[in-house]
Structure formats: C-alpha cells, structure tokens
Amino acid sequence: MATVSETIGAAAARVRATSGERIGAMVEAALLRTLRDTVTIGADGSAFVITGDIPAMWMRDSTTQLTPYLRFLAECPPLAELVAAVVRRQFACLDHDPYANAFNDGPTGARYEPEDLCADPHVWEQKYEIDSLAYPVALAHALWRSTGDAGVFDERARRVLRTIVAQLRLEQRHDESPYRFERPGAKSTETLARGGRGTPVAVTGLTWSGFRPSDDACTYGYNIPANLFAAQALRAIAEIAEEVLGDSGVAADARALSAELVAAVRTHGVVEHGGERVYAYEVDGLGGVLLMDDANTPSLLSLPLHAPDVVDAEVWRATRALVLSDANPYYFRGEVASGIGSPHTKPGRVWPIALAVEGLTGTPADRRRLLRLIADTDAGTGHVHESFDPSDPTSFSRPWFSWADSMFCELALAVADDVERGDGAPA
Template identity: 45%
Template sequence: MEEKSALATALMDYADAHPLPDAAAQKMFRTLLPDALVKATRRQPDGTYFVATGDIPAMWLRDATFQVLPYVQLIEDIPDLKPILGGVLRRELAFVRLDPYANAFNETPSGAHWRADDESDCPLSPHVWERKFEIDSLCAPLLLAINLYAETGDASIFDVDFWATFTLILTTFEQEQHHEQSPYFFRRSNTDENDTLPNNGLGNPIAYTGLIWDGFRPSDNRCEYGFHIPANLLAKTVLTHLLPLMPVDELQLVKRTQALVTAIEQGVIKHAIQTLPSGEQGLAYEVDGLGHARLMDDANVPSLLSLPFLGAIAADDPLYLATRAFILSLQNHYYYQGKRLSGVGSEHTPPQYVWPIAVAMEGLVATSAAEKMAKLRLIAATTGGTGQCHEGVQKDDPAQYTRTWFSWANMTFCQLALDVGHQREKEGLR
C-alpha cells in the first residue's frame, strides 16, 4: 500500500509538472494517471502483477497492456514503475502459457467464468475467465515487451520464459493460418449471435490467405469474416520488431517468424486492400479469402484507425489516409455524429454510443498538438459529470453511458494527454 501511495503521488506530481492548456482535461489527467496502478493493479505472491480491467474483476491481456502502456514512457522520471511493468509482463506471459486461446483470466484459480457453460475444445481452466481466441491477446505481451525494451534498453526481459512463450504464440498463429485443421471451437448458448461462433463454434467458412484466423474482435464480439485485418497487422508489427532480438542460435525460430510476417504481408495485399465507397483504395476490417470483405471499423484497439499508433502503418500513407477518411464518416456503420459527441462506436455497445477510446485514438494518430488537444477537451466535456472515461457514451446525452469504471479508457485518455505534452514541446508551445 505504501508503494502504491508513493507512486500515485509521483504520478500526480508528474501531471502537475506537465499541465495541459485546459483545466477540465488537466484535472482528469491528474486524477486518472494513477488509475490503473492504484485501483487495478495487484502484486501477486510470485512477484508478478495482475491488472483487472475495471468494474469486471478479470484481467484481459489486451486491456492490461494498454492500461499500463502510458507508464512505460514515465520510467525515466519514475524508476519505481519499471519492476511493476516487468511484473505485469511476466503475469501476461504466464497466462499465455496456461492457455493461448483464452482472452481473460482470474487473479486466482477461483473457477469464476463469464459463462460457466461455454463449450470449447478443452475444459475451462479455473484460471480462465473467458476462452475467446483473439489475435490481439497474444500480441499484447509482445507489444508491452517491445515498448519496455525501447524505453529502457534492458534486454533481460527476453529470458527463457519469454522465448518459450513467444514460440507458443508463434505456433498458435501458424496453426490458425490453417484454421480448418485447428481443434479450437467456441460455443455459447442462449446468447446474442455476436457472442458465439457460428458453424457449430468453428466460425464462418474461410479460404487460405496466409493471414491468421481470428475468432473474436477486440470488442470480444465474433468476427463476421475470419481474418481480422487490424489484428493481423499488429501481429506482423510485433513479430517484425522481435526478429532482430531473437537468440542467435534460434535460426529455425527466426525462419518461421519471417515466413509468417511475409505471409501476412502478402495476404493483406491480396485480400485486404479494397475499393472504398469513395473509389479510393483502402483497408477492409475483415475478409474471408472467399471474396467477402467487411468495410467498417470498430472502436476497440487494434482497429484500422489505430494502425499508426501501433506502428503498423505510416500516418501519411495514402492507403491509411483513405481508410481513415472512410472510418471517420457516416459510411462507416459504427461512426456516429451527435450534438455532443462524434466518433467511432462498436457492435459491443448500443447504437449511437461513441467510445472515448476511439476519440482518444483520433487524437493519438493526429499530427498537431491542436488536433490532439481538441480530442482531449471533447472527452473531458462528455463524461456525464463523472470525470471517468466510460466504455461508450451516448452521442447526444453524455449522462447515458456504459461501464462506470473502465480503466483501459481512462489510461488511453492519459496516453493522449502525455502525447499532447510531447507534441506541444515539439511545436515549441511550452
């Protein structure tokens, strides 16, 4: 408790020393910066750290990485963050080794599950909260490790356990390039169709593309078509970053990783580049290799909108610019324009609900401090008086929202606040 209290003070002091040019946004930044650390993160007996997603007690691997990612860039200013972030990484890696097809885990082997009657190809571990296969869940610890290494230069995180977990992740990805040969399935009865896989739990038909099959979107809703393009591009990105860091004697691992990267690249070029309603070429959200493509974007990261933030594409790439213009228009079925709020929502929440995560991501991929700050102000003005970043917010009435405490959204706001500070310094504004 003393450790957390001291770190919370250090984080608030950092926010005070780097004020934003808007009182409401600054107040939120100062309040929310310690959010994930103080409220969601708990030290485990083995020295690792469990990160709850918020008002749901489980740890989603994807959420956990994005919850702590803003802290990585603060390690130089607040060195005591480093062992905690390393502990989060080790906990994520341990969960992947436990079940690479699960997306969310319990703090203890309590046997708690989102739905105890879910059916899959193996029994639910008492440590598993939910067993929805999502590519981004396996990318999450790799993304965290890459960012930690880039910030600290400490290669000790790439130990035997890391590479053993990486090999398991790679093997799983290779298996799901050939999903028709995979034993994995997921069925949930008496639920919305977007919460279970069709075709007796196997998902809709697909053809081989070289891409990795994905059961569920980052929203935890099922993929309509089996190849989720943002997740595949995130996988390609993290694998590419790790290639030069692999042990020198792991030549076969290097060869397999490079083969997968190449297959994803070729699959995206052949299947994911589609003609948008504007007539320009852009990226589809999902494809199936059978000629079908879903032109849309969803608020959850990885999304098409978030690709430059994830390092998967340049923000000024014409393919991305055309895709972004489509995403941020009413031609994207999940883009909503309202009296108080406009932005991308999700099938996961009611229609007309905009996600603060997506609004923050608009800021994170913007190129000027003014654009970034405008998104911070918008979020701060639409919390429904709570000072919290919710999951989804009704576009005309911010008093209507989903999830009282959603730590991932809070920390993405902080990620943008830190980015605003860096951009303002770059532009000589302070």
C-alpha cells in the first residue's frame, strides 16, 4: 500500500507525462497544499478543513477539496483515513445544525457577519443550501464504495441521515419550516425577503433552498441542480441505510423522496427554450423561471457529475448548449478566455471551477483545451483563483481558493486518464 507522498508523487508524474512539467508541478503543489494547509486533525480524530483563505469549514468545499484524492482511497489507506476523519466532522456539524453552511472549529464565536440572526458560536454562517446536506452524503458514500469500510456510519451518522431526509421533506412545504435568515442592511443576495422566509413558492414536490451553492440568495426558492443533487444523495442514503445500517424505513423514505424530487423537476424544472426542453436554474412553482447557470456546483453544467443517475441526458445536452452561450447571462467572453461566472463576483469574471466542470463533462479535446486554459490564466502565481477577468487574468479574486485548486487537479487527472486510454493526445 502506498504512502500519501508516494501517491501524490505518482499522480503528479502521470500529469507531467501527459500534460507537461508546468501543469504537473501545479498539480503536485496543489495536492500537497490542500493536505498541508487546509486540514487540522482534532483531538477526537475528526478533521477540520478550511477553504484556503477563510478560517471556516463549508460542507460543500470540504468535500470538493477532497475530490481528486477519492480515486486513490483503495491504494492509500492514510488518504482513506483522512476522508473518514472529514466525514466524521461533517456529520458532527450537521448533527449540530443541519441548516448551517459553514462552521467554526469549535464554539469560537467567529462569524462572517456578527449581525446575522443566528448567533450560535459554532456556526460561521447559517445560510441554508441543499448542497450542504448532499455533499457529505456523497463523500461518505464514495469512501464506503471505494474501500468497503463502513466505519463512519455510527449512531450519529444514522441520526444525521434521518435528519437529512426529514429536512428535505419538510422543506417541500417551506412555509411550515422554522428556518429564517436575516442579515440586517445587507444587499438582496445576502439576506432573505419576507422576514427571512425568502420569496414565495408554491408546493410542487420540489425541496426549498434559501441560498445557492455560491452562498447567494435564491431568486426563486427551488434550485433545480440542487434538487437533482439531493435526489442523487437520497439514493446514496437508501443504499447506506439498507446495506450498512439495516434501516429499511429510512431506505424506503429516502428512495421515495428521491423519486418525488425527480418527478417534480420533470414537471416544474424543465421548460421550453428555443425549441428545446432545458433545465431551468430556479423556479418557484408560481410562474417564476430563471434561465441561467452559476459557476458554483452543483450547477446545471455539473449535473452528470453530481446527479448521474437522475439527470435526463437529452435535456441536459440542450441545457449545456444554453448555459455555454450568451443565453446564459453569466457566460462571459474576453480576449483570453470564455466561460461561466457568477453574480457572487464582479461582472464579467470567469470562474476556473466552471472551466474545469466544462471539461469534465465534455470531450477529451475539451478537457485538454480547458486544462491548458486554466493553467495559462493563473497570472503566474501557480494557484488557481476563484475568478478572473477573461481579458486580463492578472485581475483575479481570492489568491488562494482550495476548491479551485482541487478542480484543476481533477481535470488534469482526467486528461491523464484520457491519454492513457488512448482517447486523446497529451495536453
């Protein structure tokens, strides 16, 4: 069995052989940096993972930061132990507050905004995002399927999985929910209307989310990529409940709710555009429909990665064409690059995360082109940034964003896979 350093060295060597010295060096540095600089092992053996430049742990980021390591779990037990430690901390966080998106390393009282309605000293921010429930499930499921080790599924995990199913079901009728989020004096994307309830929604079978994976408030309360990601995660919960926990009740409830979400997306989240059936980004069941995509995942573009068993391939292909065009108000073109951005950053900025997703869901040629593009737009820093000006990559946001680093690594490893399979020339 390989050590962590041997595993990372071998991965970087594969990338050097298929994509060149510079990209190989960037991948090796990023893989080492995430493990060295974002992870802290607690006294209880769990692992706290910061995002890079923010000292808090997001359920989403702490999962996506580990994505490129998942392929190595069977051959590298120390990496499998690390992922298990992260899963334990994620489950502990969700057990404490399943509505929060980001947590402190203990009851430090640190907060993004001291005036937020939530004053829990454990919570950095309590923006309810469906992906905060789904990502830890996806990580735990990947760990179990990769290694056969079900050790993370203890009584707390059982309780959390039940809570996730119950909360997703409760939020199908959001007006019955106790959740509120208010940030006094904040702009509209940083707080929720109607006294913290969010904009009105009809009961549709979809599950409500206050915020997007960007941490921006939803325009309409039913985020379609998040609903499909939840449907995929519920299928994983059903497998875990049935095969590991012996809990047929949770398994049946999770499977039924997954089917409800998929059916509701088909009815309310698929719309006509330009003669094609496409996924909307958000709807409210009252006639409100938002056609766009955001760089943060789960996104419409990322659905084959995050919801492979529940996405409609034909609808997604038409949606991909829409979101990678000027029909998406957050698709930006510049002299150096074109790609999807986000209202979370300055207008006109392209996000490397979205470029990586475009490659990972595209062809081998797409992957090679976009890997080279991300490397060439790092402004000479060796880091992959949150966003950049597509005409001037030296103008960027977040000098160190670990999630973006990890998505670049995942794309580089996918290119290596392509080349080694004979599916493409070196990048």
